[in-house]
Amino acid sequence: MRVDLVVVGASWGGLHAVSTLLRGLPADFDAAVAVAQHRGVQAPDLLVGSLQAATALPVQEAEDKDPIEPGRVYLAPADYHLLVAPTGFELSVDERVQHARPSIDVLFESAAEVYRERVLGVLLTGANSDGTAGLARIRAEGGTTLVQHPATAASRRMPEAAIAAGVADAVVALDDLARALAEVCRTGRRLAPRGAA
Amino acid sequence: MADGPDGSLELAARPRDAELEALEVELLLEAIYRRYSFDFREYAVGSLRRRLWRRVQEEGLETISALQDRVLHDPSAMDRLLRDLSVNVTSMFRDPTFYRSFRDNVVPHLRTYPFIRIWNAGCSTGEETYSVAIVLHEAGLLERVRLYGTDVNARVVQRARAGTLPGERLESYDEAYRQAGGTAGLLDYFDTDRDGCTLRPELARNIVFAQHNLVSDRSFNEFHVVMCRNVMIYFGRTLQDRVHSLLHESLANFGVLALGRKESIRFTRHERCYEDLDGREKLYRKVC
Ligand SMILES: C[S@@+](CC[C@H](N)C(=O)[O-])C[C@H]1O[C@@H](n2cnc3c(N)ncnc32)[C@H](O)[C@@H]1O
Numbered sequence: 028m029r030v031d032l033v034v035v036g037a038s039w040g041g042l043h044a045v046s047t048l049l050r051g052l053p054a055d056f057d058a059a060v061a062v063a064q065h066r067g068v069q070a071p072d073l074l075v076g077s078l079q080a081a082t083a084l085p086v087q088e089a090e091d092k093d094p095i096e097p098g099r100v101y102l103a104p105a106d107y108h109l110l111v112a113p114t115g116f117e118l119s120v121d122e123r124v125q126h127a128r129p130s131i132d133v134l135f136e137s138a139a140e141v142y143r144e145r146v147l148g149v150l151l152t153g154a155n156s157d158g159t160a161g162l163a164r165i166r167a168e169g170g171t172t173l174v175q176h177p178a179t180a181a182s183r184r185m186p187e188a189a190i191a192a193g194v195a196d197a198v199v200a201l202d203d204l205a206r207a208l209a210e211v212c213r214t215g216r217r218l219a220p221r222g223a224a
Numbered sequence: 225m226a227d228g229p230d231g232s233l234e235l236a237a238r239p240r241d242a243e244l245e246a247l248e249v250e251l252l253l254e255a256i257y258r259r260y261s262f263d264f265r266e267y268a269v270g271s272l273r274r275r276l277w278r279r280v281q282e283e284g285l286e287t288i289s290a291l292q293d294r295v296l297h298d299p300s301a302m303d304r305l306l307r308d309l310s311v312n313v314t315s316m317f318r319d320p321t322f323y324r325s326f327r328d329n330v331v332p333h334l335r336t337y338p339f340i341r342i343w344n345a346g347c348s349t350g351e352e353t354y355s356v357a358i359v360l361h362e363a364g365l366l367e368r369v370r371l372y373g374t375d376v377n378a379r380v381v382q383r384a385r386a387g388t389l390p391g392e393r394l395e396s397y398d399e400a401y402r403q404a405g406g407t408a409g410l411l412d413y414f415d416t417d418r419d420g421c422t423l424r425p426e427l428a429r430n431i432v433f434a435q436h437n438l439v440s441d442r443s444f445n446e447f448h449v450v451m452c453r454n455v456m457i458y459f460g461r462t463l464q465d466r467v468h469s470l471l472h473e474s475l476a477n478f479g480v481l482a483l484g485r486k487e488s489i490r491f492t493r494h495e496r497c498y499e500d501l502d503g504r505e506k507l508y509r510k511v512c
Binding site for chain 1 (some may be wrong): 235236237238239240242269270271273274296311313411454456457458460461464484485486487488491
């Protein structure tokens with residue numbers, strides 16, 4: 028099954044990790060990428076610029092009801108949740124989820140519900156446990172999950188929480204993540220055989 | 225769904241039948257409309273679905289259909305759901321750069337009118353309305369302004385009318401006010417006592433708060449400015465188009481439409497009726 032949407036979640040230390048990931052993607056990468064990065068409201072545009080510097084794929088902050096187009100990188104705006112709906116992205120200013128807005132779980136869970144086995148979830152560095160429930164949801168719907176190897180993460184907590192919960196299909200060093208991701212997207216193959224559970 | 229650490233993980237790990245769920249949601253919203261006249265049928269599904277599932281969980285139920293059964297037979301369950309579905313998150317001087325632009329680009333235009341009508345649609349508990357009132361006051365215009373703040377939710381309209389702010393948020397509000405270019409102190413505009421602080425009468429005097437539903441109510445005046453921020457993100461495309469018609473109808477020629485930071489007039493049916501006043505801050509001028 029091909030992957031049409033890659034969802035990426037990052038918190039503390041995420042700018043470096045997300046940039047590294049994007050830098051490694053091929054220029055003809057043809058899935059859409061949506062990123063939820065925890066961040067402050069200050070200087071909301073800086074992040075787009077920094078990420079754009081890392082990749083040839085166009086990077087933009089998602090606006091309400093933007094269509095989800097292949098080969099583009101969409102960033103959850105500061106202070107909004109980014110959700111995936113059948114018709115495109117939706118934004119909300121709903122309460123914070125586990126202290127976060129944007130929430131990684133909100134992005135991942137909504138992506139799983141719409142894209143099901145065509146979604147790949149990638150969880151990066153962070154000092155909380157956002158994203159674990161989202162990855163669980165992605166797996167439950169038949170999608171694939173990658174988690175940054177904690178030893179290569181600026182903050183190990185977020186990846187470790189996901190690994191402890193058993194929701195990582197593969198645990199990959201930061202420098203190898205882009206390759207692993209592109210491989211899953213290209214071949215549509217899961218990384219490891221999975222038990223019935 | 226992901227709000228609690230344990231039960232939520234178990235729930236998350238359970239696969240769902242998306243088609244069946246969509247049907248259940250549709251039936252529930254139809255039932256709510258027919259029984260209670262609250263119309264969520266054309267709201268955006270993403271946030272709505274999260275909220276419905278949370279209510280399912282909190283009621284100790286398993287499915288959206290079960291929630292339908294409960295709210296139809298138990299009006300107090302409908303009350304609880306209604307509270308869940310009402311997202312009233314707001315703050316004073318949210319997006320400080322917006323208020324800067326409002327002062328620089330909208331206020332000079334307003335000066336040309338002897339009497340100014342402004343509609344703040346979806347004003348929630350009033351913080352946004354108070355913020356505009358302060359900007360207009362500092363520009364020396366408030367005397368000439370009638371500011372209408374409306375919301376569908378009667379509870380928040382009542383709070384807006386009371387004009388009180390929770391004390392614990394004052395510090396961050398004051399910070400935002402300064403970033404927005406405020407030169408006094410925010411507290412100069414509020415009377416403080418033990419319970420919090422209340423908007424001073426000279427600012428409150430020209431504000432009218434009322435209940436108004438953008439989905440079903442008509443336009444009620446012609447305005448020089450219509451602000452509707454972070455309200456239509458909760459609406460689906462079709463409903464957005466309808467509400468845009470209502471707002472457009474309510475605007476005088478060359479009137480100003482203000483949307484939220486991540487909303488856009490682009491790709492709506494009314495795109496061609498507006499030109500950018502400040503595209504970044506989502507300020508548009510009606511030109512036809
Ligand atoms: C997230 S708040 C935004 C408040 C404020 N405009 C801001 O940006 O800070 C959305 C508000 O829209 C109101 N709302 C939702 N549906 C509405 C409708 N059909 N008509 C009028 N207001 C509505 C809600 O009650 C809520 O207070």
